[in-house]
Amino acid sequence: MEFLILCPPVATPSETPSGAFLLASGLSARGHETALLDLNLEFYWAFFESHRSADLDAALDYLMHPGGEGRRHRFDGYLPERHRGATGVLHKKLCAFSTDHPGWQLSLMDIEGPAAVHDPAGLLEALAKHDPFTPLYDACLNPVLDQERPKRVLISLAYLSQLPATLSLVHWLKRKGVTPTVGGSLASSMARTAKGLDHLASFLPPLDLGDGLGHLGGPTPEDPHLLDRLAFPRLLSKRPYITCRPILPLTLSTGCFWNRCLFCPDRDLPRYLAKAETLQAFLESAPPEVIAQRPLIHLLDSAMPPAVLRRFLPVVRNLGLPFYGFARPSHHLLKDDLLFEAAESGCRMVQLGVESGSKALLDRFNKGLVPDEAREVLRAAAQAGIRTYAYMLFGLPGETAEDWQLTLDLLAEESASIDFLNLSLFNLPRDCELWHRASEFGMEVAADRNDYPLKLYQPFTCNGVPPRVPARKFIADCIQAHPNIRPAFLRTPRAFRAAHLALMRLPQRRDP
Ligand code: SF4
Secondary structure, three states, X not given: OOEEEEEOOOOOOOOOOHHHHHHHHHHHHOOOOEEEEEHHHHHHHHHHHHOOOHHHHHHHHHHHOOOOOOOOOOOOOEOHHHHHHHHHHHHHHHOHHHHHOOOOEXXXXXXXXXXXXXXXXXXXXXXXXXXXXXXXXXXXHHHHHHHHOOOEEEEEOOOHHHHHHHHHHHHHHHHOOOOOEEEOHHHHHHHHHOEOHHHHHOOOOOEOOOOOHHHHOOOOOOOOOHHHOOOOOEEOOOOOOOOOOOEEEEOOEEOOOOOOOOOOOOOOOOOEEOOHHHHHHHHHOOOHHHHOOXXXXXXXXXXXXXXXXXXXXXXXXXXXXXXXXEEOOOHHHHHHHHHHHHHHHOEEEEEEEEEOOOHHHHHHOXXXXXXXXXXXXXXXXXXXXXXXXXXXXXXXXOOOHHHHHHHHHHHHHOHHHOOEEEEEEOOOEOOOHHHHOHHHHOOEEOXXXXXXXXXXXXOEEEOOEOOHHHHHHHHHHHHOOOOOOHHHHHHOOOOOHHHHHHXXXXXXXXXX
């Protein structure tokens, strides 16, 4: 085998990690023998199998076959209350991880060790005393290395939650005489807007910050972009993902067509628009047993470009595959019945960055969003039977009580069109435009302390107060407690977020 791609724990075990999957697809499409081993999935299953009980079995069974084994196509989809109960059982079980591995705590999306995750040296010290990952590598990775004898081993590091296991994996591989390359979105986003990439690199083997074509000698004029050619890759894990449908990551574009928000950590990412033929060829290359389960396509775009979305719709409609993705709630989505056509073609959920009900606040940060347009988009999506997942942002510099009230009014008045809610607090990415212009916005950016060597965000205050403190209180006291808004908040599970939300059964929305 030419390339073995490894996904270390910990990430939510509901779908193939997207960056690794697309890298494997791109290398496979170019004729390179490639396979992906999802060690994260194996990690969770190893834990669940060693802690089996009737309630755990029932919870896992529900999350994988909500309609009952053998009837899954007729009664597909989750009920919010049952989903909440099942994930609660999983979380309770995961508490036992701390008993097995003192000092380590595991949830369905994160792991915390005896040292902070922003401190690679501290993590290595903790791993030297007790490493919760090596039994997994001995059991799962050893046989794969023996059988497949890969020429290159690539580790995909997308989240900080994967850092402890990545450090452990690099050392484990070194003991086997293997020097991997570490790539993935964590390092590339750190290179853009965070502090500590050099520090991180000093603990890892060569870091690859490219899109993957560098492994083949780099992009060329004939082959400029990894995503131009994709073929369904070979997946080595035999374990099922914790989902009732396979979830396939795919992307219509990279970068963002708006690209102007002052606090965007992804500004100026290279722009790429996928061709409908590429997406069609990729989906047609999926094994028949995957297509037979009607996989749910997860569009990874920062914001789906409406024109490319329109070209994508006939592809999914012809194949009968559902999809969901993130969009800017602007008038572009309202043109020519785009949302209705998307629903007819398989769109089951749209994640909408509504962010605020205050146009003045949105304008201040160049968001280019109009709350009245967002309201129209929410209503149009709901009327078309598409689930809506509204992303709201609080704690922006200069946010006032009037801004909060406008947001509360929007959420309360549009509650019939909002199925799920993400209520988040603003973090200031290091090195974005707002960071450079902080004083214009009345922000006092905290001086760098030598606390943690890796930093993705930078604390700040306005008039001596971090805006997230009063914002957090407003969310708890007024937003979450509001009788119109509370149902969407309760319907939104804390774990298995977006993909499982697109698979929820809701009255007034199309079947998943
Ligand atoms: S819409 Fe999102 S991705 Fe695009 S510029 Fe704004 S914050 Fe960045």
